[in-house]
Amino acid sequence: MLVKSLDIPAGVVECCKNIASVNKSVKLDVIGVRATRKEDGSTTPMRIMLNAAEMGVAAEIIDRSKR
Secondary structure: OHHHHOOOOOOHHHHHHHHHHOOOOOOOOEEEEOOEOOOOOOEOOOEEEEOOOOOOHHHHHHHHHOO
């Protein structure tokens, strides 16, 4: 949904033209997530999420509200 939040066209060519022609900054939420496995204490690689990252019920509510 980052495309919708930034009002970027969905097509690759249109998206590139938009990025090349627009000269403005937009603030985004950026989250770094790393999970730890209960079994052995090892961690997963860091994952970076942009904009809004929701899990579970909150994600379902957001998904339904955007339709």
